[in-house]
Amino acid sequence: xxHSLAAARTDGGNSRRAGAxxxxxxxxxPDLLSPAxxxxxxxxxxxxxxxxxxxxDATMGFGLKTVLSSVTLEFRRGTINAIxxxxxxxxxxxxxxxxxxxxxxxxFWRRGSVEFEGCDVSAGTPDPxxxxxxxxxxxxxxxxxxxxxxxxxxxxxxxxxxxxRRELAAVAERHLRQVGLWDAxxxxxxxxxxxxxxxxxxxxCLARALxxxxxxxxxxxPTSSLDPATTExxxxxxxxxxxxxTLVLVTHNLAQAGRVAGTTAFLYDGRLxxxxxxxxxxxxxxxxxxxxxxxxxxx
Amino acid sequence: xLRGRITAEQVTRGTLRALASIPLAALAALVVILLVQAxxxxxxxxxxxxxxxxxxxxxxxxxxxxxxxxxxxPGASYGALPLIAGTLESSLLAMVLAVPVGIGTAMLVVExxxxxxxxxxxxxxxxxxxxxxxxxxxxxxxxxxxxxxxxVSPVIAAHAPDxxxxxxxxxxxxxxxxxxxxxxxxxxxxxxxxxxxxxxLLRQVPRQTVEGALxxxxxxxxxxxxxxxxxxxxxxLGAAVLGLGRALGETMAxxxxxxxxxxxxxxxxxxTFTTIAATIVxxxxxxxxxxxxxxxxxxxxxxxxxxxxTLLVNVLARVIIxxxxxxxxxVGRGV
Ligand SMILES: Nc1ncnc2c1ncn2[C@@H]1O[C@H](COP(=O)(O)OP(=O)(O)OP(=O)(O)O)[C@@H](O)[C@H]1O
Ligand SMILES: [Mg+2]
Numbered sequence: 001x002x003h004s005l006a007a008a009r010t011d012g013g014n015s016r017r018a019g020a021x022x023x024x025x026x027x028x029x030p031d032l033l034s035p036a037x038x039x040x041x042x043x044x045x046x047x048x049x050x051x052x053x054x055x056x057d058a059t060m061g062f063g064l065k066t067v068l069s070s071v072t073l074e075f076r077r078g079t080i081n082a083i084x085x086x087x088x089x090x091x092x093x094x095x096x097x098x099x100x101x102x103x104x105x106x107x108f109w110r111r112g113s114v115e116f117e118g119c120d121v122s123a124g125t126p127d128p129x130x131x132x133x134x135x136x137x138x139x140x141x142x143x144x145x146x147x148x149x150x151x152x153x154x155x156x157x158x159x160x161x162x163x164x165r166r167e168l169a170a171v172a173e174r175h176l177r178q179v180g181l182w183d184a185x186x187x188x189x190x191x192x193x194x195x196x197x198x199x200x201x202x203x204x205c206l207a208r209a210l211x212x213x214x215x216x217x218x219x220x221x222p223t224s225s226l227d228p229a230t231t232e233x234x235x236x237x238x239x240x241x242x243x244x245x246t247l248v249l250v251t252h253n254l255a256q257a258g259r260v261a262g263t264t265a266f267l268y269d270g271r272l273x274x275x276x277x278x279x280x281x282x283x284x285x286x287x288x289x290x291x292x293x294x295x296x297x298x299x
Numbered sequence: 300x301l302r303g304r305i306t307a308e309q310v311t312r313g314t315l316r317a318l319a320s321i322p323l324a325a326l327a328a329l330v331v332i333l334l335v336q337a338x339x340x341x342x343x344x345x346x347x348x349x350x351x352x353x354x355x356x357x358x359x360x361x362x363x364x365x366x367x368x369x370x371x372x373p374g375a376s377y378g379a380l381p382l383i384a385g386t387l388e389s390s391l392l393a394m395v396l397a398v399p400v401g402i403g404t405a406m407l408v409v410e411x412x413x414x415x416x417x418x419x420x421x422x423x424x425x426x427x428x429x430x431x432x433x434x435x436x437x438x439x440x441x442x443x444x445x446x447x448x449x450x451v452s453p454v455i456a457a458h459a460p461d462x463x464x465x466x467x468x469x470x471x472x473x474x475x476x477x478x479x480x481x482x483x484x485x486x487x488x489x490x491x492x493x494x495x496x497x498x499x500l501l502r503q504v505p506r507q508t509v510e511g512a513l514x515x516x517x518x519x520x521x522x523x524x525x526x527x528x529x530x531x532x533x534x535x536l537g538a539a540v541l542g543l544g545r546a547l548g549e550t551m552a553x554x555x556x557x558x559x560x561x562x563x564x565x566x567x568x569x570x571t572f573t574t575i576a577a578t579i580v581x582x583x584x585x586x587x588x589x590x591x592x593x594x595x596x597x598x599x600x601x602x603x604x605x606x607x608x609t610l611l612v613n614v615l616a617r618v619i620i621x622x623x624x625x626x627x628x629x630v631g632r633g634v
Contacts, residue, residue, distance in 0.1 A: 101514060106413075132516035143511040146529040155525060156515040205511070212515060 050118060052077045052216055052246045053098055053135075057112035060097060062105055067093045070112065071272045073265055075216075078243030082261035082278060083250045086293065089267045091250045095218045097121070098248070099135040100128050116216070133160055136214035140221040142201030144193035144208075149185050152193050152204055156212035175207040179237055199230030206237065217241065219249045223256065235260050254294060258282050266290045333606065336599035343369040343593070344377050344600065351378035354562035356585070356594050363591045371593035379575070379601060381564040385478070386574040386608065388565070389553065390546040392482025393489055398539050400486075401493030406527075408494075409501040410519050421498065428491035436555030439484035444475030444556055452479060452569050470567040476558035477569045484556050485549055489542035496538035500531035533620045540616035547609055550576040575605045 051074035061067040068090045075081045083091045093102060100121055102108040113120050121131055133156065145152050153172040157163050163171050172189070176182040181203045185196070193204055202222065209217060219238070223231040238247055238260050251257055257264050257278055264282070265275035266289070274287045285291045341348075343366055357375030364373050408420045452472035459468035504527045512522035528535075558571025559581050565572040573581070579598055586594035 099514060101510065104510075104513070129516045129518060132514055137511075137514035139507055139511060139514075141507060143505070143507045145508065145512065145526045147525070155512070156517070159515070159517045159521050159525070208515065 049077045051075055052117060053248065054115045054118075055094070055097070055112065056115070058094075058097065058110065058114050059112050060093065060102070060108070060110035062109075063107040066270060068097075068267075068270045071267075072112075073272055073275060075246055075248055075263075077246050079263060080238060080242055080247040080249060080261045082257035082264040083248065083267060084252070084254060084257055084264055084281075084293070085267035087252075090270045091267055092220050094267065095137075095220055095248060095250055098216070098218055099132050099137055101137070103128075129160075133212045134214050135216040135218060136209040136212065137218045137220070138202075138205055138209050138222045141225050142198055142205050144196075144201050144204055146192075146194075148190045149193050149196070149204065150189040153207050153211050155208060160212055162212060171211060175211045176204075178210060179203040179207045180233065181207060197230075199226045199233070202226060202230070202234065203237075206234070210241075214245065216246045216248065219247060221250050221252060224252060231256070254282060266293060268293070330606070333599050333603045337596060337603050339369040339371075339593065340377070340596035340600040342367050343371060343375075344597065348377060348379050348600065349383070350380060351376075352381050352562055352564060353378045354381075356589060359589050369593065369596075370591045372589060372591055375593055377597050378562075379604060381560075381562065382573060382575045382578050382601065383604065383608075384564050385557065385572040386547060386576070386605070389478060389481045389485055389557070389572070389574060390543055392478070393485035393546045394539065394543055396483065396486035397490045397493055397542060401490050401538075401542075402497050402528075402535060404490070404494040405497035405501055406520075406523050408498050410523050410527075421495070424491045424495045424498075427487075428495065432488065432549060432552040433555070435484055435488050436552035439480055439552060439556040440476060443484060444477075444480035446475075447480050447483060448472055448475040448477075448569070456569070468568045470569070472569045473558075473571065476556055477571045478557075478565045479569050481553055481556045481572070481574075484552050485546045488549065488552065489545050492542045492545060493535075493538045496541065497531065497535050500534040500538075501527055504530045536616065536620055540612060543612055544609055547612065548576055548605065549574075550580050553577040554580050575601050575608075579605075 054074040056072050058071045059066065059069050071094060073094075083094060085091055096102045097110065097114045098116065098121060102110075103122075110122075115121065116126075116131060116135055119125055126134065145155055147155070150169065150172045153175050154163075154168045157168065157171055173182060176185060181200060184200060185191075185204075193201060196204065202225070206222075223234050226234065235256065238249070241247060249257070249261060261278045263276060264278040266273045266281060266285070266287075268289045274281060274285060274290045281290065282294055285294055353376045355374055355376045357372030359372050361373050363370045365371075404420075404424075408417050412420060456469050456472050459465050461469065501523075508526055508530070509522055512526040513519070517525065553574050554577040557573050557577055559573045559577060560571040561573060561578065561582075579601055582594070583598065586598050589595065
């Protein structure tokens, strides 16, 4: 990664021009989230780390349909980043581009680049399996596997042979503790996960995703099927995961973005309208569409 | 008006109830008739029916004799042990071959084939399931059996070690009719049942669960094995029992491929043998010539034994399915 913040800092004029090319977008330039967030980033973490995830002019879709147009965005290591936008605007598609889950659809296509640690995710290094180990995903609805609670946690560890068999129990315990589920399930590790509550199931899925020691966690509306109390638990947990992990969180809940995410990107109709520090996006959005969305007039 | 409607509803309900009870009534009638028909044979043959090999209808032309109040040709002595053993052995072999291949085929069709090929494969499975068993039998007797005897049996026989159970696989390999060929033909016959059912079950595995596995970096095969298959396990068990039921009762193909040897159990894996169903169909004609009717009574007793085995298998399957679904996991609605 050679893109430096120096380039970003001196780029104030360019971003205006870029904004003209894609009306309403301030983040067209690859190195810019937005001038505001860049400055904030410099203040908070002086040594400029290269972004972990990054898209440049990424345009993608299914068959004849273009879902995302020319999205340029980056996520820095150890940050929590929200993606917001009305339903159908392409949030999930963007998220799933990072771990190549879109590739499962035979009609999926993409132009531009989507990078993990400086390499295009489709380049083959790391291979898709390793990519998905390092870029984990948590889904909207809890999706435990049909196996015991303990086996659920270590399913990925087993498949990737990350720990010898005799250590699996310890790995399971560690990650169940990490998500705060240990006390609730310690005496029924061999039971089915389907008797757990929805919130507990989602925590289990989080434990499962964390057990393979990923660098990035993609979360697609992870709390939308949970009650407020459990949502709070999950949010608190997410905050503990940084700075070791980088999180990208799709959410319909603006308050949630405000509570946990350092940066927020607003997608509208397949375009990245605005991205920057969450506080700014929610309190002082620059683009009219963002204003309408955060004040509840669209979406 | 109201009265008319109530009666109409009562009539409908009564009709439906009557229709619903037809299967039960049919089964009851079947069992009763078989029991009545088999009773003289049960009394004369006794428990020895299940323990010895002989199959001697006796002399139909001599004067009948009466034992325990049952009239029968002199010298009649029936033992069903080889038939029961042959039925179970050939079905077991069919299961051993068809279950793994069927499940593998289903996984391949669901997970690896593109949609168009997958539906073509499905079409062939259904065609295969619909082929009349006499066609399988003819093919087994004329083509597959001799081919196995020439190319496969000698290899197995030569490599099987001289150990207690494995000794069964050694020895003379015959000309093609026998246990091995029959098991393979049966296996091919029940393969489509198992494959098609498993395929339908696998298609019901929730997408998000499979995606969860893939998103964890599991391969398609791993996700199928770890996530997809457990989901459908009980259903697949049901499919296997369905196949087993068909194998146990299969008649025509076995009558053609087994070699139909009465009165002796197969000596080895390749030896000629027979099953209950094949015996009933092959001995029916000659049994009718027994003036005392005793041979027919024995046929009824055989049918009763086959029915009992089939019922037992079904009950056993239910027990297993129940215990499996009790231990953990979401249970496919397969059965
Ligand atoms: N596999 C697919 N094949 C075809 N079209 C798809 C596929 N996946 C998504 N789409 C289309 O892409 C568009 C964006 O979908 P996406 O799921 O990314 O939206 P989203 O922003 O996540 O919406 P939501 O908030 O409702 O989850 C939709 O119009 C959808 O119909
Ligand atoms: Mg979505």
